[in-house]
Amino acid sequence: MSRKEPSIRLRCMGAAGEVTGSRHLVEALGRRVLLDCGMVQGGHTETARNAAGFGFDPAELDAVVVSHAHIDHIGRLPLLVARGYSGPIHATRATADLARIMLEDAARLAAADAERESRVRQRRGEAPVQPLYLLRDVQDTLRRLQPMDYGERREILPGIQLRFEDAGHILGAAIVELRFRTGGRDKVLVFSGDIGPAAAPILRDPTPMHEADLVLMESTYGDRDHRDRNETVRELGTILANAHADGGNVLIPAFAVGRSQELLYWMARHWHDWGLERWQVILDSPMATRVTELYQRHTELFDEPTRRMLERGPHPFRLPNLRCVVDVQDSMAINRRASGQIILAGSGMCNGGRIRHHLRHNLWRENCDIVFVGFQARGTLGRQLVDGAEFVTLFGEKIRVRARRHTLGGLSAHAGQSGLAAWYGHFHGHPPVVLVHGEDPARKALAEVLQQRYRARVTLARAGGVIRF
Ligand SMILES: [Zn+2]
Structure with a gap:
């Protein structure tokens, strides 16, 4: 047949x-x-x-x-x-x-x-x-x-x-x-x-x-289903307001593609109502910086609200006091300041990248805040922190975790x-x-x-x- x-x-x-x-x-x-x-x-x-x-x-x-x-x-x-x-x-x-x-x-x-x-x-x-x-x-x-x-x-x-x-x-x-x-x-x-x-x-x-x-x-x-995005963004605003009252730094481990740009976007939109002029915002990732530049070369792909922001301001990525850090020496210098900085750095799950240095210098301070904005896979340092580890090991050094930890679930x-x-x-x-x-x-x-x-x-x-x- x-x-x-x-x-x-x-x-x-x-x-x-x-x-x-x-x-x-x-x-x-x-x-x-x-x-x-x-x-x-x-x-x-x-x-x-x-x-x-x-x-x-x-x-x-x-x-x-x-x-x-x-x-x-x-x-x-x-x-x-x-x-x-x-x-x-x-x-x-x-x-x-x-x-x-x-x-x-x-x-x-x-x-x-x-x-x-x-x-x-x-x-x-x-x-x-x-x-x-x-x-x-x-x-x-x-x-x-x-x-x-x-x-x-x-x-x-x-x-x-x-x-x-x-x-x-x-x-x-x-x-x-x-x-x-x-x-x-x-x-x-x-x-x-x-x-x-x-x-x-x-x-x-x-x-x-x-x-x-x-x-x-x-x-x-x-x-x-993910948590409601707008609710998540409001929560981020509250975390940043409380963090300012605490008087320390804020660390946000973020992937270079997508998540970093979205965080910059929300901070640009809420610059005034979140009082961000009181902070120095730092994008400490050469890769995220390159990717953000690339996003800006493809504005034809943006949605309507973002294109309107480009025309009328605020610019979705160029925050008034954003510092994009490329040089390793400059990245190390960030660690000498114990307050007033919102630091975005990779990797998103803390298993590599510059965020590990910032964690080493800030995790032990009780007035610092760590905000997780993405999925943390099992076996990563990010997951350990999200799960509430009291001590973690970084660069062979045992570090007491006293910083406040936050997990934002809605930015997938x-x-x-x-x-x-x-x-x-x-x-x-x-x-x-x-x-x-x-x-x-x-x-x-x-x-x-x-x-x-x-x-x-x-x-x-x-x-x-x-x-x-
Ligand atoms: Zn994908």
């Missing part, structure tokens, strides 16, 4: 049942297109998993499409190129710009990790290790980028058309639409990338999509369950959906909502599992 084979195969190879390492292979019309090529982050097997094979020969890929520049979506591109991929990498214009900052930083981190590991191994009489990839591989990768505008349609391969739409997640983040000419009628695959929350400032909201034969969708927060760059379900609800005919980029409890909860509300046919992608449509 013969049956016409469905013509498109989707193989979810990463971020299937976990939130990092996004990588999906689409095979259609005799071509192979890779969606995202992200790094696995976290867990003790992280290094080995990132260095492992791709599960296909990179030289046999015809095109790569990336949804956005977070490292868990693009971090392994240089490895893909080093191992033989020589075709185009399609991305939005802003993602292409941001990819340079992100991948150069990743190469520097990889070099530092390898050097540290090599020293340990050499003392044991073992051979040194090589970094995951080099700056040279990053340069080779950046040369392959082919930037596109949102809304533009481009035939990237014969019979395969690509379009990006706003995902509202970070600068340049896109929903990916692939349209395949398969003889009779077009078939459409929509990949959500990471979907942002509708209430977030600066960037436009995620674009409602209407047509798809298959939806490949993230589910990071598929099991919950991801849509919660309601937002994800609402975005899916715009598709006509509620097409089959494959859930990725979420741990199992989150995926299962979202699957239930989509099944009950829309009678959607939902698949939870398994690593290496194939879906045909």
Whole structure:
């Protein structure tokens, strides 16, 4: 018995049942297109998993499409190129710009990790290790980028058309639409990338999509809604007011992309009512400073309220007394002042970066305040602090934690369950959906909502599992 084979195969190879390492292979019309090529982050097997094979020969890929520049979506591109991929990498214009900052930083981190590991191994009489990839591989990768505008349609391969739409997640983040000419009628695959929350400032909201034969969708927060954003912002105002009365410094560990810019934005909006002229605001992160400059080169991507701020003031990022610190010496000088500073520094989970130096100098002071504005993964210093650790170890030194700790839950760059379900609800005919980029409890909860509300046919992608449509 013969049956016409469905013509498109989707193989979810990463971020299937976990939130990092996004990588999906689409095979259609005799071509192979890779969606995202992200790094696995976290867990003790992280290094080995990132260095492992791709599960296909990179030289046999015809095109790569990336949804956005977070490292868990693009971090392994240089490895893909080093191992033989020589075709185009399609991305939005802003993602292409941001990819340079992100991948150069990743190469520097990889070099530092390898050097540290090599020293340990050499003392044991073992051979040194090589970094995951080099700056040279990053340069080779950046040369392959082919930037596109949102809304533009481009035939990237014969019979395969690509379009990006706003995902509202970070600068340049896109929903990916692939349209395949398969003889009779077009078939459409929509990949959500990471979907942002509708209430977030600066960037436009995620674009409602209407047509798809298959939806490949993230589910990071598929099991919950975030706290109300405006309430969270009011809480930040109260914390800063009380902190001024305490008379110490305020430390805010923040990721360089998205969160740092949003914090600057809220401080600009509330400059007067929060009495911020009494503080020195410091962005102590060369990377966040570069990213903030990049945001300002892409104001065409901002939402209406932020564009109005650009026209009429206050400027969303250039606070009247903001200091962007790049130099290490200047960063160290900040530590000599015990009061009057709001310091934003990375890393967001305190497992690296300049924030660790500031924590060392401020954690023990009871008039200082630490404000956590993002997710703190298990095993990080940030998580220890959020969980109420009385002592922590920094640079081999035991430090008593007496600073006040605050956790602000409502500033996520991801849509919660309601937002994800609402975005899916715009598709006509509620097409089959494959859930990725979420741990199992989150995926299962979202699957239930989509099944009950829309009678959607939902698949939870398994690593290496194939879906045909
Ligand atoms: Zn992301």
